[in-house]
Amino acid sequence: QVQLRESGPGLVKPSETLSLTCTVSDGSFSSYYWTWIRQPPGKGLEWIGYIYYLGDTNYNPSLKSRITISLDTSKNQVSLKLSSLTAADTAVYYCARAATYFHNGNGYPRGFDIWGQGTMVTVSS
Amino acid sequence: EIVMTQSPATLSVSPGERATLSCRASQSVGANLAWYQQKPGQAPRLLIFGASTRATGIPARFSGSGSGTDFTLTISSLQSEDFAVYYCQQYYNWPPLTFGGGTKVEIK
Numbered sequence: 633q634v635q636l637r638e639s640g641p642g643l644v645k646p647s648e649t650l651s652l653t654c655t656v657s658d659g660s661f662s663s664y665y666w667t668w669i670r671q672p673p674g675k676g677l678e679w680i681g682y683i684y685y686l687g688d689t690n691y692n693p694s695l696k697s698r699i700t701i702s703l704d705t706s707k708n709q710v711s712l713k714l715s716s717l718t719a720a721d722t723a724v725y726y727c728a729r730a731a732t733y734f735h736n737g738n739g740y741p742r743g744f745d746i747w748g749q750g751t752m753v754t755v756s757s
Numbered sequence: 758e759i760v761m762t763q764s765p766a767t768l769s770v771s772p773g774e775r776a777t778l779s780c781r782a783s784q785s786v787g788a789n790l791a792w793y794q795q796k797p798g799q800a801p802r803l804l805i806f807g808a809s810t811r812a813t814g815i816p817a818r819f820s821g822s823g824s825g826t827d828f829t830l831t832i833s834s835l836q837s838e839d840f841a842v843y844y845c846q847q848y849y850n851w852p853p854l855t856f857g858g859g860t861k862v863e864i865k
Contacts, residue, residue: 667854679851679852679854726800733807740849743803743848745803
């Protein structure tokens with residue numbers, strides 16, 4: 633079964649840019665939405681954004697000005713960059729995969745069926 | 758933005774009993790609703806998609822129902838490994854994709 637593994641710095645300073653990478657074990661990007669989701673300590677889940685395997689991106693409006701998600705199929709990686717960090721960005725960051733579900737000609741991300749183990753990121757000076 | 762509201766926040770249930778969790782959407786999401794289980798220190802696990810379809814490997818004691826704005830996750834007979842936090846999530850309209858705040862199922 634495909635596995636996802638997040639990697640990146642555990643501690644970053646305020647105002648800096650966070651860079652995280654998600655490695656997809658089998659490189660099977662086709663027909664999936666590749667997504668970043670985060671969870672602050674003791675809180676619920678927040679969708680950050682996704683990149684579709686064809687390259688289309690979609691971001692949470694609350695974070696849109698600070699996010700870039702990209703795909704590097706040659707390295708089997710999905711990347712997240714989040715700029716202008718504050719303490720409010722402290723969270724466990726997950727990458728996850730959703731299959732495409734088609735209905736009335738539209739594609740939908742049909743639930744996140746594969747998740748990485750998550751990586752804790754602390755924003756502190 | 759579609760707001761997902763889960764109730765109750767905490768559900769106390771004895772092993773072997775039935776648990777019923779609710780999720781309400783601020784507007785219709787059709788059947789584009791997923792449920793997840795999360796245990797401490799672990800990533801969420803997909804239980805249900807399409808409001809009622811169990812994901813691969815999910816036991817039959819988990820069932821989902823509902824459409825439009827009101828959804829239910831039922832665990833027919835709670836096992837010890839089912840005590841966890843459960844989240845619903847809509848994928849009908851985005852951005853953003855949105856999750857409910859979660860229901861913690863604890864041992865009574």
